[in-house]
Amino acid sequence: MAGYIIRRCLQSLLVLLAVTVLIFGILKLAPGNAAQVxxxxxxxxxxxxxxxxxMGLDRPVHVQYWKFITGLFSGxxxxxxxxxxxxxxxxxxxxxxxxxxxxxxxxAVLLSIPAGIIAAVYRNTVWDYGISVLSxxxxxxxxxxxxxxxxxIFGGWLKWLPISGRGDxxxxxxxxxxxGWRHILIPAMSLTLIQMAMNARLTRSCLLEVLQLDYIKTAxxxxxxxxxxxxxxxxxxxxxxxxxxxxxTAGMVFAGAIxxxxxxxxxxxxxxxxxxxxxxDEPLLFGLTVIIALFYQVTYLVVDLLYGYLNPTIVxx
Amino acid sequence: xxxxxxxxxxxxxxxxxxxxxxxxTLVASLHxxxxxxxxLSWRMGTLYATASTTYGKVGLGIVGFVLxxxxxxGVWAARRPVDRHGDSYWTMVGRRFGRDAKSHTxxxxxxxxxxxxxxxxxxxxxxxxxxxxxxxxxxxxxHLFGTDMYGRDIFSRIVHGSRISLGIxxxxxxxxxxxxxxxxxxxxxxxxxADAIIMRLLEILNSIPFLMLAILxxxxxxxxxxxxxxxxxxxxxxxxxxxxxxxLELRESDYIRAAKALGASQSRIILRHLLPxxxxxxxVVATIRLGQNIISLAGLSFLGLGITPPTPSWGAMLxxxxxxxxxxxWIGFFPGAAIxxxxxxxxxxxxxxxxxxxxxxxx
Numbered sequence: 001m002a003g004y005i006i007r008r009c010l011q012s013l014l015v016l017l018a019v020t021v022l023i024f025g026i027l028k029l030a031p032g033n034a035a036q037v038x039x040x041x042x043x044x045x046x047x048x049x050x051x052x053x054x055m056g057l058d059r060p061v062h063v064q065y066w067k068f069i070t071g072l073f074s075g076x077x078x079x080x081x082x083x084x085x086x087x088x089x090x091x092x093x094x095x096x097x098x099x100x101x102x103x104x105x106x107x108a109v110l111l112s113i114p115a116g117i118i119a120a121v122y123r124n125t126v127w128d129y130g131i132s133v134l135s136x137x138x139x140x141x142x143x144x145x146x147x148x149x150x151x152x153i154f155g156g157w158l159k160w161l162p163i164s165g166r167g168d169x170x171x172x173x174x175x176x177x178x179x180g181w182r183h184i185l186i187p188a189m190s191l192t193l194i195q196m197a198m199n200a201r202l203t204r205s206c207l208l209e210v211l212q213l214d215y216i217k218t219a220x221x222x223x224x225x226x227x228x229x230x231x232x233x234x235x236x237x238x239x240x241x242x243x244x245x246x247x248x249t250a251g252m253v254f255a256g257a258i259x260x261x262x263x264x265x266x267x268x269x270x271x272x273x274x275x276x277x278x279x280x281d282e283p284l285l286f287g288l289t290v291i292i293a294l295f296y297q298v299t300y301l302v303v304d305l306l307y308g309y310l311n312p313t314i315v316x317x
Numbered sequence: 318x319x320x321x322x323x324x325x326x327x328x329x330x331x332x333x334x335x336x337x338x339x340x341x342t343l344v345a346s347l348h349x350x351x352x353x354x355x356x357l358s359w360r361m362g363t364l365y366a367t368a369s370t371t372y373g374k375v376g377l378g379i380v381g382f383v384l385x386x387x388x389x390x391g392v393w394a395a396r397r398p399v400d401r402h403g404d405s406y407w408t409m410v411g412r413r414f415g416r417d418a419k420s421h422t423x424x425x426x427x428x429x430x431x432x433x434x435x436x437x438x439x440x441x442x443x444x445x446x447x448x449x450x451x452x453x454x455x456x457x458x459x460h461l462f463g464t465d466m467y468g469r470d471i472f473s474r475i476v477h478g479s480r481i482s483l484g485i486x487x488x489x490x491x492x493x494x495x496x497x498x499x500x501x502x503x504x505x506x507x508x509x510x511a512d513a514i515i516m517r518l519l520e521i522l523n524s525i526p527f528l529m530l531a532i533l534x535x536x537x538x539x540x541x542x543x544x545x546x547x548x549x550x551x552x553x554x555x556x557x558x559x560x561x562x563x564x565l566e567l568r569e570s571d572y573i574r575a576a577k578a579l580g581a582s583q584s585r586i587i588l589r590h591l592l593p594x595x596x597x598x599x600x601v602v603a604t605i606r607l608g609q610n611i612i613s614l615a616g617l618s619f620l621g622l623g624i625t626p627p628t629p630s631w632g633a634m635l636x637x638x639x640x641x642x643x644x645x646x647w648i649g650f651f652p653g654a655a656i657x658x659x660x661x662x663x664x665x666x667x668x669x670x671x672x673x674x675x676x677x678x679x680x
Contacts, residue, residue, distance in 0.1 A: 018521045030537030140661035145653030156643040277536045293524040
């Protein structure tokens with residue numbers, strides 16, 4: 001087990017390295033550079049050269065890459081377009097993203113799993129059709145559109161909720177204040193909808209599959225009540241793929257939901273990624289890439305370990 | 318006979334009689350929606366296409382006829398038993414697909430959409446024409462979906478945008494599937510070093526959000542149609558993984574071993590034995606990817622990195638509507654609804670296809 005984890009961590013390190021090379025490569029292959037964006041259109045060639053020199057852009061690519069890597073670990077790599085330090089900025093934004101993702105995922109799990117169970121148990125009834133069609137609709141909705149429509153409905157017409165930002169914070173969190181809750185609802189709802197749809201579909205299909213197995217027949221013929229058969233016997237085994245899916249999407253949402261955060265002006269990692277790319281902030285983008293890839297790798301590892309824990313027939317060695 | 322007539326007059330009625338209320342409501346509302354779209358476009362035809370009204374009517378007539386035919390086919394299919402002894406696999410698949418309310422809904426809407434996209438010039442006015450005396454008009458009889466801040470007709474822009482969405486979506490998906498199948502087959506069938514390289518590549522792509530990569534590439538290399546297709550197809554390689562697992566499973570099956578024992582060449586095994594059997598999941602993945610690609614394309618355009626204004630595209634229109642979302646919500650509502658309906662139709666079709674091809678397949 002320990003050996004497996006260590007090997008996985010080493011693999012993740014390699015992937016992380018490859019991801020940074022990929023992103024760095026794209027940045028360097030592109031025509032133009034950050035100095036041109038910074039200098040503006042009216043800059044003379046001398047100005048441009050001076051800025052390039054100051055930013056280190058006139059040096060060979062591998063030297064620049066090495067400087068980014070070492071800078072990241074020694075803390076000297078600073079965002080070009082923000083006054084904060086890398087750790088401070090990314091940490092603050094990460095907190096906002098994780099908070100939003102947490103609310104959305106918890107709501108999605110609480111709503112979708114019962115819905116999936118109902119659809120599977122009452123198969124081919126109005127309930128099943130309704131839930132199936134709704135969840136199909138859920139995965140088809142563009143998240144940026146539903147966020148805008150929620151803003152129109154709850155912010156414009158009903159005037160219940162504010163349409164952007166995070167509101168009052170306590171200890172850097174929105175969910176600890178009433179005003180913060182009012183702000184988090186719209187972005188969380190738009191994220192929840194899609195998660196909910198995916199989980200409900202998955203719960204339904206997995207449960208249907210399990211319900212056909214022999215041990216369910218045994219449980220029924222023992223005279224157990226249907227609710228016990230479903231919740232205690234079938235549901236536990238159907239839960240595995242759902243847990244995997246929730247874990248994976250959670251990791252992705254925690255690492256920033258670019259469109260949702262951009263539309264609702266939620267100051268998280270996703271929005272920061274967009275800003276860093278548009279403003280061509282290469283150091284910031286580099287740092288963000290590392291953080292996000294790290295988040296993804298950790299998520300994959302945790303999900304795999306969780307899977308092994310939930311399904312004892314799987315042994316990692 | 319009675320059922321056939323009933324279904325023609327009011328689709329879903331027969332289902333109501335059979336007390337299948339859920340399915341009946343679904344079918345009825347779907348057909349009501351297609352009829353509404355048809356009626357609306359008919360009206361637009363007479364209102365806008367002044368110079369080519371006849372063409373417009375002929376074109377919409379064709380749309381109507383095809384819809385009629387598809388409905389007829391559906392009614393016919395519904396009256397036959399699902400699986401009969403001695404049917405081939407594809408016959409059964411066709412019949413199951415034809416009986417599914419989801420395939421009718423999705424297929425019907427997409428059919429209308431495809432025709433509208435093809436017949437665009439005959440159906441609507443110029444999407445770029447600005448009328449500064451009629452800016453920010455609410456939806457009305459003259460401007461069905463209202464006008465934007467330049468007085469451009471939103472309905473016309475959405476209809477024109479359908480060409481871009483469907484065109485780029487189709488091209489990207491085709492390329493994506495081609496590449497995915499190629500990589501998946503190589504990696505699954507040959508294994509070894511090729512497999513290791515391809516899997517590591519997928520792992521790297523899986524470690525950053527696809528949208529982040531897409532935004533970055535579009536931002537630094539500049540947006541163009543070719544670039545969009547490339548980004549949407551090359552950097553989202555989930556199909557390769559699915560094909561790979563399919564191939565891995567098939568590779569060990571008896572008939573592939575038999576083919577090998579008979580001395581069939583590698584290419585023959587792959588092309589004649591492996592691919593046709595992996596086809597069912599390929600189809601399903603393709604329909605679902607199409608929907609995903611349309612959303613990604615709209616997302617990129619929404620961020621200002623996909624199709625750039627003034628070319629009408631759904632994502633860019635949504636972006637234009639965002640600034641005025643509280644004052645003039647219709648600017649943002651309709652393009653988003655168009656994306657939603659299109660993607661939903663593809664997903665419905667994919668779902669029906671999956672159920673018909675292989676009910677055990679999960680995706």
